[in-house]
Amino acid sequence: NAGVMQNPRHLVRRRGQEARLRCSPMKGHSHVYWYRQLPEEGLKFMVYLQKENIIDESGMPKERFSAEFPKEGPSILRIQQVVRGDSAAYFCASSLDLGRSQPQHFGDGTRLSIL
Amino acid sequence: ILNVEQSPQSLHVQEGDSTNFTCSFPSSNFYALHWYRWETAKSPKALFVMTLNGDEKKKGRISATLNTKEGYSYLYIKGSQPEDSATYLCAFKDNAGNMLTFGGGTRLMVKP
DSSP states (O other), X not given: OOOOEEEOSEEEEOTTOOEEEEEEOOTTOOEEEEXXXXXXXXXXXXXXXXXTEEEEOTTSOXXXXXXXXXXXXXXXXXXXXXXXXXXXXXXXXXXXXXXXXXXXXXXXOEEEEEX | OOOOEEEOSEEEEETTOOEEEEEEOOSSSEEEEEEEEEOTXXXXXXXEEEXXXXXXXXXXXXXXXXXXXXXXXXXXXXXXXXXXXXEEEEEEEETTOSOOEEOOOEEEEEEO
């Protein structure tokens, strides 16, 4: 049973370019979460999505960042016009449902470097 | 902003030592407390999800306790092995939201 798959593992972009990060949740999971780890900091929540819906984006920067989880295909975290401060590790997690004892299962992350 | 603190930040022990570390979290609006094990360049792996005050969970040599009234959880490792070396994260979930709020982690290094 494949776990949460993220790609690419490493992504290098120049300032001003766009970055697209993909996440395929575990089979049967319809709840997807994105977290960011800035250098020397801990994991911070960005956004929570269910199929075709953004449920909670309270941790997402207001500009340049967007996320989607379409009916078919992976969840996408999109960063437009990247800046140096966007360099971070971005982790995706999925859960089967919102049950109290449900863990979130994490992918290996995408390390984004901005030149 | 929810405050989740872990201590110590890092810990060096000898193989065979038993060790424990702490996660403190808000004592109000508690929903669940998660523990994860995170090895470098890999994904965080779920160890325990704890939901009830007084919960004790065990998986092999690793166990955890929960006190929601005072807002802390302990993670214990009995007879540490070099393969236990990792960062151990706790994450708090309140009953108002969907997100996990992570502590900064405790980095454990076990010397053979």
